[in-house]
Amino acid sequence: MDHLPAPSNPSAPLPEIPYLCEEEPYDDGDFLTYPARIGVPQLSSVETAIILRAWESKNPLGDKEVEEFLQTWLFFGLLHEVLGKHGLYDVKDHVEGDEEGRKSVHTRKLMVRLRRWTEILRSWDEMEKAKELRHLQEYLILAREGHYLVLADHHSKCNRAVVWSLSVILETLASAIDLAFVGPTREVTVSTVRTEFSEDETQHRLRNGWCIHEVLAAQKEFSSNIAKFYLLRMRKPDLGLDHGDCGADSCKKLQIDLPTYRPRHITEGCNCDWAGPTPREVAECLQGDTFPVLRITGDALGDVRIEVVPYVEGMVYVALSHVWADGLGNPAANRLPRCQLLRLKKLVEDVRGGKIVHVVDDGVKQAPEAPLFYPDPARQIFIWCDTICCPVQATSNPLPLEELMALQSKAIARLRQVYQQASHALVLDRSLEEIDFHSIDRVEAAVRVYTSRWIRRLWTFQEGGIAKRLLIHFRDAIVDHRTIWAAVHHDAAEKPEANTISLRRHLTTHCFNLRSWFAQKNASIDFRGPVWSLCWRRVSVPTDEALCLAAAYNLDMNAASAQPKDQRMQEVWRQLVATSRGISAFIIFNALPRLSAPRFRWAPSSILQTVKRGDILEFVFRNVEDESGSLTSSGFRVNYSGWRIRPCGPPGSFPHGLVSTNEPDRHYLRDAEGHWYSVWEHKELRPGRNVRLNHLWDEGRGGGNRQWHIILDVCHKDQETVGRRGLVTTSEPREGEQTIHHSEMVV
Ligand SMILES: [Zn+2]
Numbered sequence: 117m118d119h120l121p122a123p124s125n126p127s128a129p130l131p132e133i134p135y136l137c138e139e140e141p142y143d144d145g146d147f148l149t150y151p152a153r154i155g156v157p158q159l160s161s162v163e164t165a166i167i168l169r170a171w172e173s174k175n176p177l178g179d180k181e182v183e184e185f186l187q188t189w190l191f192f193g194l195l196h197e198v199l200g201k202h203g204l205y206d207v208k209d210h211v212e213g214d215e216e217g218r219k220s221v222h223t224r225k226l227m228v229r230l231r232r233w234t235e236i237l238r239s240w241d242e243m244e245k246a247k248e249l250r251h252l253q254e255y256l257i258l259a260r261e262g263h264y265l266v267l268a269d270h271h272s273k274c275n276r277a278v279v280w281s282l283s284v285i286l287e288t289l290a291s292a293i294d295l296a297f298v299g300p301t302r303e304v305t306v307s308t309v310r311t312e313f314s315e316d317e318t319q320h321r322l323r324n325g326w327c328i329h330e331v332l333a334a335q336k337e338f339s340s341n342i343a344k345f346y347l348l349r350m351r352k353p354d355l356g357l358d359h360g361d362c363g364a365d366s367c368k369k370l371q372i373d374l375p376t377y378r379p380r381h382i383t384e385g386c387n388c389d390w391a392g393p394t395p396r397e398v399a400e401c402l403q404g405d406t407f408p409v410l411r412i413t414g415d416a417l418g419d420v421r422i423e424v425v426p427y428v429e430g431m432v433y434v435a436l437s438h439v440w441a442d443g444l445g446n447p448a449a450n451r452l453p454r455c456q457l458l459r460l461k462k463l464v465e466d467v468r469g470g471k472i473v474h475v476v477d478d479g480v481k482q483a484p485e486a487p488l489f490y491p492d493p494a495r496q497i498f499i500w501c502d503t504i505c506c507p508v509q510a511t512s513n514p515l516p517l518e519e520l521m522a523l524q525s526k527a528i529a530r531l532r533q534v535y536q537q538a539s540h541a542l543v544l545d546r547s548l549e550e551i552d553f554h555s556i557d558r559v560e561a562a563v564r565v566y567t568s569r570w571i572r573r574l575w576t577f578q579e580g581g582i583a584k585r586l587l588i589h590f591r592d593a594i595v596d597h598r599t600i601w602a603a604v605h606h607d608a609a610e611k612p613e614a615n616t617i618s619l620r621r622h623l624t625t626h627c628f629n630l631r632s633w634f635a636q637k638n639a640s641i642d643f644r645g646p647v648w649s650l651c652w653r654r655v656s657v658p659t660d661e662a663l664c665l666a667a668a669y670n671l672d673m674n675a676a677s678a679q680p681k682d683q684r685m686q687e688v689w690r691q692l693v694a695t696s697r698g699i700s701a702f703i704i705f706n707a708l709p710r711l712s713a714p715r716f717r718w719a720p721s722s723i724l725q726t727v728k729r730g731d732i733l734e735f736v737f738r739n740v741e742d743e744s745g746s747l748t749s750s751g752f753r754v755n756y757s758g759w760r761i762r763p764c765g766p767p768g769s770f771p772h773g774l775v776s777t778n779e780p781d782r783h784y785l786r787d788a789e790g791h792w793y794s795v796w797e798h799k800e801l802r803p804g805r806n807v808r809l810n811h812l813w814d815e816g817r818g819g820g821n822r823q824w825h826i827i828l829d830v831c832h833k834d835q836e837t838v839g840r841r842g843l844v845t846t847s848e849p850r851e852g853e854q855t856i857h858h859s860e861m862v863v
């Protein structure tokens with residue numbers, strides 16, 4: 117795995133991959149028929165590849181046998197198949213021995229060979245290339261089937277170095293084929309099987325500074341094998357936090373407890389007093405349609421002063437985007453320790469230009485060679501920090517409660533404006549501030565930003581996305597996000613390499629969702645990007661989620677913040693339905709927890725995902741070409757076909773063995789034309805409120821008078837009906853009353 121990118125100061129050396137093919141090295145024959153040559157069933161074509169798994173489940177190989185078989189076939193056999201015919205493969209290129217005669221596998225020469233291979237292929241004519249591509253795709257499908265064997269549960273004790281080496285070699289070759297045939301932005305080859313972390317590997321990461329929530333969320337976002345292997349070896353700085361109580365779905369060290377939260381001093385043991393404006397001073401800056409900004413003066417703890425001034429057009433200010441758990445918040449007063457104020461003042465001076473790293477031509481240069489942003493030292497640069505600029509009640513001279521609440525709503529409603537008009541947003545996150553930017557490469561800087569504590573906070577999404585320029589504070593420099601963007605995007609496009617392209621693709625997605633999405637004004641833009649970027653983030657006050665969504669989607673913040681807290685989410689959905697993009701009718705099939713308010717029972721109550729449920733999110737926002745629903749006085753109106761269903765006897769005409777009788781969640785429906793449908797009830801339904809298909813059978817026996825229908829997410833039966841989603845609905849006529857409708861279930 118020597119050919120892979122690695123983080124600086126990795127948490128573990130590259131594992132040694134034992135060479136297992138000493139006795140029976142790859143015979144340099146055809147890749148497809150290798151299993152047959154050693155006694156595994158005949159694979160006559162790629163269509164029959166699936167028999168490999170079925171065969172192995174009946175004739176289980178020992179762990180050693182499967183490792184040996186797959187290293188020979190998938191590692192050496194595939195390299196031989198891809199590179200051999202061009203004279204670019206020799207087994208000796210990838211095997212070395214130590215003094216004791218132990219042999220191991222390495223990939224130090226792989227990238228040179230692959231670059232040469234790409235050059236050769238690019239010189240071929242289109243016909244030859246198309247033929248070769250078909251051939252390689254077929255072999256990759258087969259390799260994927262082979263790879264499944266080692267990932268099966270009964271082989272969980274296999275040597276992890278061997279497992280990873282297979283995972284990353286297949287992905288590297290698939291990427292190389294993509295790059296050689298279609299370029300860096302498209303993928304035509306077969307996807308490779310995703311290798312998940314073992315329990316030991318997860319524990320290794322926890323010991324190296326990761327929180328379990330970070331591990332699991334990052335695993336969703338950096339899903340390729342090469343990216344995962346990178347993360348496996350990436351250390352997080354030691355912040356002295358004990359994540360022992362953190363759960364899969366949330367890091368307790370990032371959630372704050374408002375009643376007990378206290379701002380931190382810069383250094384342990386500092387005891388300086390706090391300073392800040394009075395609530396009245398902050399309130400005065402929120403008059404009209406402006407907001408407060410801060411001027412910090414003084415050079416020592418004794419003389420540091422902070423004043424609020426109302427923002428007027430033309431002022432330059434840096435808006436902070438910080439992780440509250442790091443100690444720069446204060447829910448009890450608009451005040452911060454003086455040592456923190458001095459630090460903020462210094463940071464803003466750095467933003468003036470002296471410490472910003474940004475891209476100049478192709479390389480990275482550090483100011484002062486690069487032009488200063490604001491060279492005139494007389495030019496005041498102000499700060500905006502939510503802790504001081506959003507009004508909080510004070511113990512002395514408190515504001516009347518009603519006035520305070522109105523001011524708080526006003527301040528929230530202006531958050532979008534605050535970040536839009538800031539000259540820069542500055543990211544402050546202890547996990548990044550412990551890293552020297554100049555000691556890591558730019559890909560690592562990007563990985564660190566996109567796995568940071570800051571990226572896991574909900575509020576920071578819009579803060580980072582809206583600002584004209586986004587700066588990130590590392591220990592030794594303030595870095596312009598464009599520097600990072602250039603590394604992951606432009607370099608990936610101009611100098612794509614098979615060993616980094618999958619990692620760069622994840623980073624590009626992150627960059628797009630964080631920054632570019634906000635810059636796009638296209639009314640038809642896909643809603644899903646930000647949703648994917650938001651769903652693993654967390655917020656300490658759950659009702660803030662609606663406000664964050666409203667800010668991200670540029671909705672009417674005044675209307676959202678004016679609602680009672682428990683009704684903000686329905687206001688967000690109401691506004692989203694009314695946007696020119698609308699909400700896809702498909703949302704009725706989502707299996708997320710829903711709002712309970714009338715007219716909004718189709719709407720998810722949250723888009724934040726638990727690690728377990730994450731894959732369900734795609735059903736919320738579908739493709740832009742989907743039809744939208746409309747919100748009427750009785751609810752969300754959509755147009756789908758439905759079929760009435762009635763209970764009948766068990767299917768009698770099925771071939772023996774096709775109908776499973778021991779799965780309580782599975783049912784069989786037959787339409788009037790005699791087609792059978794296998795219906796599987798979704799497991800993750802809200803407990804207690806389900807309309808179960810089993811009830812239909814009970815009612816059939818008991819003579820119930822409800823009508824049952826099934827609504828499928830396709831309007832025409834001749835469309836693909838495999839893996840469709842549906843709702844089962846019931847209607848219950850009541851004498852002298854309205855019919856009650858229930859639509860409860862995803863199947
Ligand atoms: Zn944690």
Ligand SMILES: [Zn+2]
Pocket residue numbers: 381382383386387388389453454455456
């Ligand atoms: Zn202090």
